[in-house]
Amino acid sequence: MPDFLLLMKSELMITLIIFILLIIKLGKGLRNEQILTLIQVLLLVNTAIAAIITEPGKLFGEMFQSNSLICLQKTFISLALYLVSLAFSGWFRKTEHLTEFFVLMLSSVLGMYFLLSAGNLLMLFLSLELSTLPVAALANFELEKKKSAEAAMKMILSSAFSTGIMLFGISLFYGATGTLEFVQLAGAVHINNLQLMALVFLISAFAFKLSVVPFHLWTADVYQGSPTPVTAFLSVISKATMAFVLAALLFKVLAVFEPAWHWLLVWLSLATMLIGNLFAIRQTNIKRFLAFSSIAQVGFILAGMTGTAVSGTASVSFFILVYIFSNLAAFVVAGILSDQFQVEDLEGFRGLRKKNPFLAWMMALAVFSLAGIPPAAGFFGKIFLLGSGAYSGHVWFILLAALNMVVSLYYYLKIIRLMFMEESAADPVIYSVSRSEKFTLVICASGIVFTGVFSWIYDYIYRISS
Amino acid sequence: MTALWLLPAIPVIISAAILLLPERMTKAVSLVGATVQFLAIILLTLCFLSERSDGDQSVFLFQQRIEWFSSWKIGLHFGVDGISIAMILLTAAVVTAGILVSWNLKQQQKEFFILLQLLAAGAYGFFISLDIFTMFCFLEIAVIPKYMLIGIWGSGKKTYSANKLALMLMSGSALILVGILFMYYQLPVESRSFDFITMAAHPLPLNIQLVIFPFIFIGFGIFTAIFPFHTWVPDGHSSAPTAGSMFLAGISMKLGGFGCLRVATTLMPEAAQYYSIPIVVIAAIAILYGAFATMMQTDLKYINAYSSISHCGFVLLGIGFLNHSGINGAVFQMVSHGLMTALFFAVIGMIYERTHTRKVSEMSGLMKSVPFISAIMFIAGLCSLGLPGLSGFPAEMTVFMGGWARSETVYRVVTIAACMSIVITAVYILRAIGTVMMGPIKNNSFAVLDKAAWNEKWAALILVTGILIMGILPYLLYSLVNPATGEIIKKLSKG
Numbered sequence: 001m002p003d004f005l006l007l008m009k010s011e012l013m014i015t016l017i018i019f020i021l022l023i024i025k026l027g028k029g030l031r032n033e034q035i036l037t038l039i040q041v042l043l044l045v046n047t048a049i050a051a052i053i054t055e056p057g058k059l060f061g062e063m064f065q066s067n068s069l070i071c072l073q074k075t076f077i078s079l080a081l082y083l084v085s086l087a088f089s090g091w092f093r094k095t096e097h098l099t100e101f102f103v104l105m106l107s108s109v110l111g112m113y114f115l116l117s118a119g120n121l122l123m124l125f126l127s128l129e130l131s132t133l134p135v136a137a138l139a140n141f142e143l144e145k146k147k148s149a150e151a152a153m154k155m156i157l158s159s160a161f162s163t164g165i166m167l168f169g170i171s172l173f174y175g176a177t178g179t180l181e182f183v184q185l186a187g188a189v190h191i192n193n194l195q196l197m198a199l200v201f202l203i204s205a206f207a208f209k210l211s212v213v214p215f216h217l218w219t220a221d222v223y224q225g226s227p228t229p230v231t232a233f234l235s236v237i238s239k240a241t242m243a244f245v246l247a248a249l250l251f252k253v254l255a256v257f258e259p260a261w262h263w264l265l266v267w268l269s270l271a272t273m274l275i276g277n278l279f280a281i282r283q284t285n286i287k288r289f290l291a292f293s294s295i296a297q298v299g300f301i302l303a304g305m306t307g308t309a310v311s312g313t314a315s316v317s318f319f320i321l322v323y324i325f326s327n328l329a330a331f332v333v334a335g336i337l338s339d340q341f342q343v344e345d346l347e348g349f350r351g352l353r354k355k356n357p358f359l360a361w362m363m364a365l366a367v368f369s370l371a372g373i374p375p376a377a378g379f380f381g382k383i384f385l386l387g388s389g390a391y392s393g394h395v396w397f398i399l400l401a402a403l404n405m406v407v408s409l410y411y412y413l414k415i416i417r418l419m420f421m422e423e424s425a426a427d428p429v430i431y432s433v434s435r436s437e438k439f440t441l442v443i444c445a446s447g448i449v450f451t452g453v454f455s456w457i458y459d460y461i462y463r464i465s466s
Numbered sequence: 467m468t469a470l471w472l473l474p475a476i477p478v479i480i481s482a483a484i485l486l487l488p489e490r491m492t493k494a495v496s497l498v499g500a501t502v503q504f505l506a507i508i509l510l511t512l513c514f515l516s517e518r519s520d521g522d523q524s525v526f527l528f529q530q531r532i533e534w535f536s537s538w539k540i541g542l543h544f545g546v547d548g549i550s551i552a553m554i555l556l557t558a559a560v561v562t563a564g565i566l567v568s569w570n571l572k573q574q575q576k577e578f579f580i581l582l583q584l585l586a587a588g589a590y591g592f593f594i595s596l597d598i599f600t601m602f603c604f605l606e607i608a609v610i611p612k613y614m615l616i617g618i619w620g621s622g623k624k625t626y627s628a629n630k631l632a633l634m635l636m637s638g639s640a641l642i643l644v645g646i647l648f649m650y651y652q653l654p655v656e657s658r659s660f661d662f663i664t665m666a667a668h669p670l671p672l673n674i675q676l677v678i679f680p681f682i683f684i685g686f687g688i689f690t691a692i693f694p695f696h697t698w699v700p701d702g703h704s705s706a707p708t709a710g711s712m713f714l715a716g717i718s719m720k721l722g723g724f725g726c727l728r729v730a731t732t733l734m735p736e737a738a739q740y741y742s743i744p745i746v747v748i749a750a751i752a753i754l755y756g757a758f759a760t761m762m763q764t765d766l767k768y769i770n771a772y773s774s775i776s777h778c779g780f781v782l783l784g785i786g787f788l789n790h791s792g793i794n795g796a797v798f799q800m801v802s803h804g805l806m807t808a809l810f811f812a813v814i815g816m817i818y819e820r821t822h823t824r825k826v827s828e829m830s831g832l833m834k835s836v837p838f839i840s841a842i843m844f845i846a847g848l849c850s851l852g853l854p855g856l857s858g859f860p861a862e863m864t865v866f867m868g869g870w871a872r873s874e875t876v877y878r879v880v881t882i883a884a885c886m887s888i889v890i891t892a893v894y895i896l897r898a899i900g901t902v903m904m905g906p907i908k909n910n911s912f913a914v915l916d917k918a919a920w921n922e923k924w925a926a927l928i929l930v931t932g933i934l935i936m937g938i939l940p941y942l943l944y945s946l947v948n949p950a951t952g953e954i955i956k957k958l959s960k961g
Binding site: 373380386393398399402413420458 | 533536539599603604609610614616624625628631636637640641643648651664677
């Protein structure tokens with residue numbers, strides 16, 4: 001088999017799926033349900049193909065690279081994508097333009113795959129664009145909603161801005177070193193004022209995408225305005241990719257600047273945790289709530305990146321896997337509530353234990369994982385991030401981060417309290433949960449319970465990170 | 467006998483069984499499970515004693531290490547010494563009694579008993595872990611069940627209390643987390659591990675110990691109501707359902723004391739010496755403050771909750787003295803307080819079920835209508851004020867002996883202050899019990915009350931037996947605990 005088939009297997013697979021969808025669209029013969037089933041099957045196949053871990057290799061003059069870790073990260077993303085296609089099947093069935101929705105979403109994922117495999121700053125830039133632009137269209141998918149249009153506008157403006165910043169950073173690097181290739185760049189960069197500026201610009205662009213404070217202002221509005229599947233996509237898949245790429249960039253390409261970005265990350269991390277947490281306390285809309293909570297989670301990811309290359313990469317990758325399961329589970333439950341009863345308010349959770357114990361306990365599991373309570377995997381994810389961050393020996397930094405976990409517990413417990421400890425005044429409606437939703441929740445729940453306890457998962461990630 | 471992992475595993479298995487079986491079998495399954503666990507632990511104790519008498523002098527017996535996260539060198543390392551044995555015996559007694567007194571629970575039985583079992587799993591795992599990370603993990607596992615137990619099945623301002631408890635305990639564990647992460651990185655690179663034995667083999671330099679010790683000690687201290695972080699105790703205990711209060715006071719507060727002893731004092735002996743005076747002063751404040759605050763309470767649960775602050779102060783006081791009697795006394799006090807408070811809370815629950823009030827002033831003459839329950843309450847109360855023959859006396863006595871063994875003025879002063887608290891204890895206990903039990907029955911509806919049921923009798927019997935054994939034959943516990951505390955003393959005197 002030619003090298004490029006194997007190395008680019010995920011990219012080719014996604015392209016294939018996109019073509020299949022476009023051809024189906026021409027035919028007009030299929031109903032939404034059938035298309036959706038087809039997509040789910042194809043995405044499952046895609047996950048299986050991504051999970052084949054290949055030998056490292058490079059293509060197109062080092063433009064494209066792949067190794068075990070990148071394969072694994074693509075697997076995580078493919079898995080999340082598959083789960084998204086399953087979880088929101090209720091919404092998908094009702095939407096008019098199902099194929100277009102998935103063509104856009106898959107194009108964005110294609111961009112993310114290339115982003116993960118980029119071996120050149122130009123490639124990085126192009127794939128970043130490919131991954132961002134379709135999402136703006138997705139955010140506006142509910143055309144009749146004003147909020148949706150606002151979300152798309154915010155999204156496109158802020159991402160255009162961050163793109164500009166990134167391009168500026170890239171051109172400064174090129175001017176200073178005369179190369180864009182990662183391997184050469186890693187050897188050519190030095191700490192001087194010009195290159196530090198380039199570094200700051202590059203990190204800011206990623207900070208935008210990851211919604212790191214103070215670049216987080218678009219997040220809550222976009223999350224709130226977008227349809228729930230898009231919000232889940234943004235907060236789980238898009239964030240995961242950006243975190244992976246940032247970690248790879250910092251540890252592999254810009255490692256020379258470690259003394260500079262170390263402190264940058266420490267402060268950004270603290271600010272992100274704190275602001276994310278404090279704003280999450282005040283939210284009443286579940287999507288905004290999850291938006292701020294995911295901002296706070298990003299703060300912990302940054303804390304993990306302040307450690308050594310190996311433990312930083314491993315703990316970030318592991319945390320992302322856990323985060324996919326826990327955040328997705330929370331979004332699925334929120335989606336079910338908002339889909340059936342148009343409640344996007346936290347009040348919708350009131351008395352959920354009585355209405356539907358299954359949903360309540362699944363949400364509880366997701367929330368405990370997000371808050372970092374053992375035996376949920378989120379505990380191990382967070383502890384390993386902090387453990388990685390503790391390497392540099394700043395006691396106060398880890399102390400503040402650990403106390404932020406307590407602050408986050410306060411608002412996560414708010415949901416638990418509403419679900420379990422308060423009676424709902426309204427008549428007891430029964431929330432119906434479809435089979436595919438149930439299946440997704442069960443997968444997420446087992447992911448939450450077992451990813452942490454089965455230690456070989458982390459050990460495997462750690463091994464291929466080094 | 468390398469099946470220690472079964473201790474935390476059995477409750478998990480019981481929970482799974484409860485989850486899968488129909489609801490009407492829930493109580494039976496949990497009672498049978500807890501009884502099996504209790505018997506297994508008694509068997510373990512006997513094995514431990516026979517191993518010791520066969521001359522096995524290693525510090526931790528029945529060690530077993532399963533590699534867990536090999537990249538962090540985290541292992542499921544289990545092993546027991548005399549202190550852990552005493553603690554898991556206490557846990558088993560309280561768990562069994564707790565399940566018995568919850569026999570009449572009506573709503574959401576499955577979830578209630580599963581949460582009780584998870585709490586027990588956390589406690590067992592904590593007491594037998596010899597890996598600090600695993601220990602921390604078990605400590606945190608036990609927090610959320612408490613929150614849910616109080617919040618769902620509690621009474622009064624339950625959500626407030628549950629929140630307060632969860633947040634304060636989690637702050638405690640945040641401090642512990644910071645401490646253990648830095649202990650990990652202080653080890654030489656090639657032997658970096660969370661393993662207790664490895665950490666004990668590589669003592670930390672003094673300046674590092676001085677930084678880390680407060681984190682760990684205060685962190686665990688919050689679990690055992692160290693002053694001024696004791697405020698979750700009264701609210702949490704009084705809002706919890708009966709079994710919840712029993713678990714909280716009987717087991718959960720002991721997690722903190724055990725952690726202070728095992729992690730803070732054993733791994734950082736020099737820092738413990740350095741911080742000894744602040745510790746004993748804070749402990750003495752807690753003892754006196756708790757006792758005085760109890761005098762003002764009118765609700766039986768609050769009385770017991772505040773007196774718990776006072777009694778748990780003795781644990782920290784004993785640890786702070788850093789000599790053999792002091793630490794022995796701390797362990798004795800943990801066991802004694804665990805049994806006695808659990809009994810007290812159980813009795814309060816029984817009385818509340820009958821009278822629907824916990825106010826001291828609204829009750830009188832209960833001795834005539836419910837003689838069995840009143841007699842049990844008498845025993846719990848007398849144990850609390852340290853009557854010889856019951857478990858409170860040897861415990862507090864040993865702590866005081868530890869105090870008198872230190873000749874510096876500060877220690878003398880705090881010992882005298884702590885001794886005085888006994889008088890205050892006598893005042894509030896005798897006043898409360900006297901009002902509730904003696905005298906004529908003022909409220910006619912209390913004239914005829916249900917007699918104690920079989921489950922209540924058994925629950926009381928288990929705990930009273932423990933109290934009596936420890937009170938009359940204290941040398942049994944002494945011979946169990948003394949070698950283990952001796953090892954700690956060795957560490958301390960080396961430092």
